[in-house]
Amino acid sequence: MEISVKKIPAGEPEVLEIRCHKVSDDVREIVSFVKSRQGQLSAETDGRKTEIPIVDVYYAESVDNRVFIYTAKESCEIKLKLYELEEMLKGRTFLRVQKGMLLNLMKVKSIKPALGGRYTAFLGNSEEIVISRKYVADLKKALKGGEEK
């Protein structure tokens, strides 16, 4: 089987396509590996259950004891506490940037200062997230290669 990797512009959706003559056990194994590698979150949107790949999540926010995850175009509720989600995402590219918010660092386009020692993270989906003053040191540490908290 030939393997090719092609880089695409940031705006295009990422696709992994396996072109095979037959969906063999080997192919199933590859698909299963990719799914587990990417990770998915079970969420609810408009009353229907859906699976959201973790890599698609821009940020997660706790509002009135409910946790919502935000992708490029939609928001879904997940039945987890924020600290449980934080634990689940440990070792990935997520970092707490406010008391009630986890941010996917891979979705940040740039960071600019806001008033009072805070910073604003500009995301790929044109949203802006405030990075609280007390989490700036953690952000710096994470970006420099330390452990994400």
Place this chain on the structure above:
Amino acid sequence: MRIVSGIKERLGEAFRLYFILVTLITVLLMILGLMFDSDRTFGYEIYFSPLLYALIGVIPVFVFHSDRELSMKRLVIRNILRLLLVEALVMMLVFKAPSIPSDRPEVVAGIAVGITVVYILTMVVEYIFELIQARELNTYLEEYQKRISDDIM
């Protein structure tokens, strides 16, 4: 643990603010002195003045402080309250200090305006530091994203 980190954060903020204030107050005293009292001479003890006034300037850091994430509106209100507190404290000192001609309204007005200018300049200086930090964070962010992308590949 949270209280200790809160105190540490406030001390760090006060420490940074203190040295910015010392510099700006020294400039303010020079300007006001040249404007209203240029013939006057002082002893070496005058060097304590900026250090003392800067100490007053950092008091609001410990008075108006919230552990909660403030909205932009609340942040602006807090900054105005901090400014008013500094104005009140310095004015108390001005009217008690015999070396300051507080009977001249233009001197009192000059000091009040000067405090506001120093306060705004302090925020400008802090913003410049934050801009430098943001530039550093963006460099680290770019390297981080590249590193993670390379790891995936």
